[in-house]
Amino acid sequence: MEAWHEFGDVIDVTLRAxxxxxxxxxxxxxxxxxxxxxxxxxxxxxxxxxxxxIDILLNGEVVHQGPNDGSHTHRVMAWQLPAEWQVCNADTLECSPLILAR
Structure with missing residues (x-):
């Protein structure tokens, strides 16, 4: 944190995290x-x-959100290849590492 006092002293500063x-x-x-x-x-x-x-992401876009049953099948078109997959807890950034499939 930085504080500048060009307009006078800085007093009564509260920092919340x-x-x-x-x-x-x-x-x-x-x-x-x-x-x-x-x-x-x-x-x-x-x-x-x-x-x-969970959310399932294909090339950075959510393609499925639903119950976590540990598996998912998805049809991929040629223009989506190579496909970069990731599985995340829904609506979070808590995700598996990316995996690339050609």
Missing amino acids: RWTTPATDVPGNLQVQSNGSRLRSVHQLSWTGGLEV
Whole structure:
């Protein structure tokens, strides 16, 4: 923190901080299996952990939000390849590491 006193003394300064404790159960061990043709492949995702509701991101965009059952199947079009996948606890930045599937 910095304070400038060009307009007089700085007095009665109150500093408040807020933080959130990260979830202890972040999705992890993300794996992707690809089936089908390159033009229209099916990616089968599986992971461990995470909270009850998760977001699934494809190339940085949420493509699914729903109950966490540890798996998801998604049809991927050629223009979406290479596909960068990530699983997050819903509406948070608590995410698995990114995984790339071609």
